[in-house]
Amino acid sequence: MDHLVQHRAIKMLTQNLRPCIVVLETGITKPKARALYRELHGVAPRSGQMRDADSIVRTRREFMAASCIMSFYCELAPNYESGVDPEAVMAAHRIYLEDNPPASHCITLNETWVLARALRSAEARLVTCPKCTARYLEVARQHYAPACSHC
Numbered sequence: 001m002d003h004l005v006q007h008r009a010i011k012m013l014t015q016n017l018r019p020c021i022v023v024l025e026t027g028i029t030k031p032k033a034r035a036l037y038r039e040l041h042g043v044a045p046r047s048g049q050m051r052d053a054d055s056i057v058r059t060r061r062e063f064m065a066a067s068c069i070m071s072f073y074c075e076l077a078p079n080y081e082s083g084v085d086p087e088a089v090m091a092a093h094r095i096y097l098e099d100n101p102p103a104s105h106c107i108t109l110n111e112t113w114v115l116a117r118a119l120r121s122a123e124a125r126l127v128t129c130p131k132c133t134a135r136y137l138e139v140a141r142q143h144y145a146p147a148c149s150h151c
């Protein structure tokens with residue numbers, strides 16, 4: 001395996017990104033990703049379905065957090081419409097963790113990646129609020145009427 005690819009995979013797995021995401025982002029095989037995860041964390045990765053973007057942001061609090069993380073992400077990854085930038089996903093999520101008290105954390109790194117993928121596929125978008133100019137996230141099939149999460 002390419003040394004650089006392995007290095008990127010390890011970095012992502014260390015941050016707790018799920019093996020299925022690391023497979024998509026680096027092209028390493030699924031068994032390899034799972035083995036690396038087990039090596040790094042001492043436990044087998046959880047398997048199971050990834051959540052859909054609309055199920056990640058169900059409450060106002062989750063919308064506020066997601067809007068804020070995705071605003072960071074889009075600044076860090078100006079080409080977010082052409083592909084997910086895993087480095088920017090990790091950086092945006094880290095800023096969110098650092099800026100907010102642990103008790104308020106409600107969006108995980110894996111969920112941040114799912115939202116970044118939704119932005120790329122236009123399943124989600126950032127809208128600028130005409131009233132307060134903050135950017136907020138709008139997700140297809142979201143459970144309540146799209147509205148600014150800040151106003």
Ligand SMILES: [Zn+2]
Pocket residue numbers: 129130131132133134148149150151
């Ligand atoms: Zn607003």
